[in-house]
Amino acid sequence: MSRFVTPALALSPTPDEQAAQAFVSSLRNHVLNPLAAAMKARFEAEIAPSLPEGATGRDVHAAMRGDRLFRFYSAARVKAQDMVWASVRPIIDRERRSLADRFRALAADRTTAGTLTLDPGLPIPKNVAALDVHRMPGNYHLDAGADDLAAGALYENGLAVFSFGLMGETLDDIGQSIALWLRHRLPDFAPDAVLDLGCSVGHQTLPWKRAYPDARVTGIDVAPACLRYAHARAQAMGVEAHFVQADATRAPFPDASFDLVFSSMFLHELPKADIRAVFREAHRLLRPGGLMLHYELPPNAKLSPYDGFYLDWDSDYNSEPYYRGYRDLVPADEVARAGFHGFFEASVPSLGWYGADAIVAAADADRAEASDRLGRLGDGVTWYCYGGFRGPAA
Numbered sequence: 001m002s003r004f005v006t007p008a009l010a011l012s013p014t015p016d017e018q019a020a021q022a023f024v025s026s027l028r029n030h031v032l033n034p035l036a037a038a039m040k041a042r043f044e045a046e047i048a049p050s051l052p053e054g055a056t057g058r059d060v061h062a063a064m065r066g067d068r069l070f071r072f073y074s075a076a077r078v079k080a081q082d083m084v085w086a087s088v089r090p091i092i093d094r095e096r097r098s099l100a101d102r103f104r105a106l107a108a109d110r111t112t113a114g115t116l117t118l119d120p121g122l123p124i125p126k127n128v129a130a131l132d133v134h135r136m137p138g139n140y141h142l143d144a145g146a147d148d149l150a151a152g153a154l155y156e157n158g159l160a161v162f163s164f165g166l167m168g169e170t171l172d173d174i175g176q177s178i179a180l181w182l183r184h185r186l187p188d189f190a191p192d193a194v195l196d197l198g199c200s201v202g203h204q205t206l207p208w209k210r211a212y213p214d215a216r217v218t219g220i221d222v223a224p225a226c227l228r229y230a231h232a233r234a235q236a237m238g239v240e241a242h243f244v245q246a247d248a249t250r251a252p253f254p255d256a257s258f259d260l261v262f263s264s265m266f267l268h269e270l271p272k273a274d275i276r277a278v279f280r281e282a283h284r285l286l287r288p289g290g291l292m293l294h295y296e297l298p299p300n301a302k303l304s305p306y307d308g309f310y311l312d313w314d315s316d317y318n319s320e321p322y323y324r325g326y327r328d329l330v331p332a333d334e335v336a337r338a339g340f341h342g343f344f345e346a347s348v349p350s351l352g353w354y355g356a357d358a359i360v361a362a363a364d365a366d367r368a369e370a371s372d373r374l375g376r377l378g379d380g381v382t383w384y385c386y387g388g389f390r391g392p393a394a
């Protein structure tokens with residue numbers, strides 16, 4: 001699976017370790033495709049007919065809990081999740097020193113003018129410090145100090161095994177697809193400054209620099225080793241970006257410093273109070289006319305009860321305690337509550353799966369309708385995103 005990992009930071013698994021990673025990826029593929037399809041067929045044939053009118057995802061979960069196929073699916077999926085991390089961790093432990101050496105060399109290379117600013121005194125919020133999100137051992141923030149990259153390496157290498165190609169060759173399909181869509185959806189929008197919240201190792205940060213080469217692109221996260229990895233990765237890829245250790249609920253930037261505040265796969269890992277604080281902070285950080293844009297899981301209100309239950313599986317079994325609470329929120333209400341206007345949402349086709357033409361066609365269709373239409377949800381691999389605009393200064 002190392003083919004999805006940044007070459008300059010790639011590990012050297014033995015043939016046995018490579019085989020183990022390939023096995024874990026195919027096990028996940030098996031659980032999430034044929035096994036999940038069998039479970040859905042069983043639900044439709046045997047459980048759905050007895051559910052009352054108006055049943056919710058929670059009702060579906062309650063009805064499925066005792067089902068043998070659901071229990072087998074859940075056990076296999078939890079086991080596969082733990083095997084993801086186990087398939088990369090020993091290699092990272094073995095190569096810690098080499099990763100640190102590579103970090104130092106890449107950080108010292110000034111060919112690309114990116115920066116890294118860490119804040120060792122920053123308190124790690126409870127949603128990160130108190131759990132291992134998606135059962136990732138040590139979570140994002142584990143840090144041995146100085147030039148430690150281990151948490152970032154665990155995230156990138158684990159994601160490569162976990163996603164079995166769905167996230168693109170360089171694990172940045174979300175950022176690439178949405179940046180391309182935005183350029184066509186809003187052709188006159190030319191941000192000078194872009195902020196990526198909860199950027200982790202920067203997979204979805206760098207596509208913004210490529211889409212808007214004149215913009216200053218900044219990624220923030222609370223996790224130091226992920227940010228070191230992000231910086232090394234950006235330097236290795238020759239893309240200028242600025243990574244800052246900061247909490248997105250109170251970011252260390254002046255009012256009106258950005259034109260675009262973006263996040264990807266971030267909000268569902270926050271408690272509700274922090275999601276609202278992040279939206280208020282995005283409003284403060286944006287210039288008049290600026291755009292807040294989030295890629296996220298689709299809200300429960302947009303899905304059938306079964307699909308809601310299926311997505312919320314992670315909340316109950318994958319150490320994602322905020323997942324369901326996030327998905328119960330209504331994006332349009334939250335965006336308006338923070339003072340934004342012009343709410344919109346879209347399902348952006350994946351660049352890797354459908355190509356640039358499909359994204360341009362989707363953006364053209366969305367622009368022609370000039371609405372908050374949510375199209376194509378559930379049709380293949382699409383990235384659900386939504387946002388709103390900062391109004392003119394009062």
Ligand SMILES: C[S@@+](CC[C@H](N)C(=O)[O-])C[C@H]1O[C@@H](n2cnc3c(N)ncnc32)[C@H](O)[C@@H]1O
Pocket residue numbers: 125127128140141174197198199200201202203204220221222223226246247248249263264265266269270274
């Ligand atoms: C799933 S990862 C995001 C991945 C990345 N945005 C992407 O799409 O590739 C969630 C990230 O949010 C960070 N995080 C959690 N709470 C945060 C907060 N309050 N402020 C900034 N970052 C936070 C975590 O450290 C973690 O790196």
